[in-house]
């Protein structure tokens with residue numbers, strides 16, 4: 001799959017094309033919780049994996065950290081962000097979060113949202129390992145990802161959810177249970193500090209209004225209604241999310257090096 005241009009076949013880019021900016025499963029509410037708990041201040045060197053459309057980047061930069069580096073794999077998305085974020089202290093690098101090129105133990109906060117879920121398990125571990133490598137001891141890594149529930153979910157149901165999600169969002173989505181997310185972090189050396197959860201309501205009207213505000217929601221609805229092909233795909237996504245509602249959730253986890 002090319003990571004040069006924004007491929008609007010993929011669910012998140014299709015939603016972005018329709019005007020959606022908040023593209024993570026637990027919405028703005030869970031993002032705010034994560035950012036608040038990370039307690040970013042003037043002395044922090046912050047790295048964000050996969051800033052995407054830059055929604056969380058804007059929240060992070062409001063805190064005026066000493067440094068901010070966004071690591072975005074998609075060349076076009078990185079280019080758009082580079083137009084907005086390009087000072088000596090605040091920058092975007094177009095590369096993979098699994099090999100950032102940043103120095104060992106050079107930052108104290110890493111955050112990444114809705115980007116591990118779409119990686120195969122070995123790549124999830126590589127990215128977590130990279131977060132661990134660039135963090136100073138005592139530094140924090142915050143993630144916000146798609147979850148499966150309950151923890152003892154039937155493996156057949158899990159397979160079914162993963163296959164159907166991958167089919168509709170055109171990304172190999174592999175959400176995990178709470179224990180599985182924690183195990184991945186612990187295996188790479190992290191200690192779990194905080195776990196928060198929110199419902200996975202990405203395409204529910206109430207959540208869209210909460211995330212995007214009323215005017216942007218109207219604009220998104222207008223865009224969807226006037227693009228029949230996109231509308232069909234988004235309805236398909238929504239039907240799949242609804243079908244598996246009882247098994248889908250969103251986790252934010254903060255882990256310490």
Ligand SMILES: C[S@@+](CC[C@H](N)C(=O)[O-])C[C@H]1O[C@@H](n2cnc3c(N)ncnc32)[C@H](O)[C@@H]1O
Nearest residue numbers: 012023024050051052073074096097113114115
């Ligand atoms: C679903 S979007 C989420 C974007 C943003 N974090 C948010 O929550 O709104 C996934 C993003 O992850 C980026 N991405 C995927 N794999 C990546 C990797 N290995 N390194 C850096 N970025 C990656 C994609 O290009 C895309 O911008």
